[in-house]
Amino acid sequence: MILDAFSLKGKVAIVTGSNTGLGQGICRAYVEAGAKVVGVSRRPSTETAEMLGDENFYNVIADLSSCDVIPTVVEETIKRFGRVDILVNNAGIIKRQDSIEFSEENWDSVINVNLKTVFFLTQAVAKQFLTQGSGGKIINIASMLSYQGGIRVPSYTASKSAIRGITMTLANEWAKYGINVNGIAPGYMATSNTQQLRQDEERSADILARIPAGRWGTPADLEGAAVFLASAASDYVNGFTLAVDGGWLGR
Numbered sequence: 079m080i081l082d083a084f085s086l087k088g089k090v091a092i093v094t095g096s097n098t099g100l101g102q103g104i105c106r107a108y109v110e111a112g113a114k115v116v117g118v119s120r121r122p123s124t125e126t127a128e129m130l131g132d133e134n135f136y137n138v139i140a141d142l143s144s145c146d147v148i149p150t151v152v153e154e155t156i157k158r159f160g161r162v163d164i165l166v167n168n169a170g171i172i173k174r175q176d177s178i179e180f181s182e183e184n185w186d187s188v189i190n191v192n193l194k195t196v197f198f199l200t201q202a203v204a205k206q207f208l209t210q211g212s213g214g215k216i217i218n219i220a221s222m223l224s225y226q227g228g229i230r231v232p233s234y235t236a237s238k239s240a241i242r243g244i245t246m247t248l249a250n251e252w253a254k255y256g257i258n259v260n261g262i263a264p265g266y267m268a269t270s271n272t273q274q275l276r277q278d279e280e281r282s283a284d285i286l287a288r289i290p291a292g293r294w295g296t297p298a299d300l301e302g303a304a305v306f307l308a309s310a311a312s313d314y315v316n317g318f319t320l321a322v323d324g325g326w327l328g329r
């Protein structure tokens with residue numbers, strides 16, 4: 079049955095940024111698809127834990143602006159659920175400032191969370207996949223700004239363009255081990271990441287007018303792609319970043 083290929087029964091996933099927004103939606107979708115989920119978040123993922131229950135969801139509280147927490151994330155996952163099969167690098171931040179004044183702090187903070195920790199967490203999880211010997215799935219949350227320049231967000235664009243690049247690099251190196259590395263590029267989604275943008279009436283109207291689907295996306299819109307790329311249904315998909323954008327990129 080083709081739908082069986084989409085099942086995540088018996089799988090264990092790590093999802094970063096599990097307390098809110100797109101990450102919370104992915105945690106819920108994975109549990110619905112049969113997986114156990116370790117959510118990593120800076121602040122407690124209380125709402126997500128209540129929604130999913132202790133038997134399905136375990137929260138590791140960690141600040142991903144530093145790579146120091148990486149061993150703990152992997153060790154806690156193995157301790158709680160015995161293995162790891164899926165990693166979703168979803169945690170991310172954005173800083174908006176005119177490029178002419180853009181500060182080093184706004185550069186470093188974004189690059190650390192959105193790119194540096196993502197790479198080294200992915201490396202640590204891939205080592206665990208190799209130890210387990212049964213492959214694995216890595217899904218990097220990219221952006222429209224993996225393809226486009228954006229405005230007033232140079233560190234975010236740099237990080238998300240690089241994420242799409244290393245998604246291909248890692249796929250090239252690890253596909254032979256049965257590790258699928260892919261990305262999802264969400265379009266303009268109504269979460270706290272875009273709150274500031276949605277409050278700017280002019281920018282918000284411009285953005286909406288360009289989305290062929292005629293609306294901002296929601297966390298639920300991402301769930302199908304996230305389950306597909308975590309499941310056996312995508313075993314021959316490698317190094318690709320899938321846009322879930324209401325048609326924005328094709329416009």
Ligand code: NAD
Nearest residue numbers: 095099100120141142143168169170221266267269270271
């Ligand atoms: P959000 O602000 O609601 O969620 C961001 C998540 O990242 C939160 O769970 C937060 O706890 C986590 N996080 C941030 N810094 C962290 C740190 N130092 N340590 C641990 N966790 C940290 O925004 P969202 O829209 O749900 O964003 C999720 C991902 O999707 C991000 O990578 C974002 O760049 C990306 N994205 C969002 C949109 C959009 O329109 N909302 C579009 C494209 C890409």
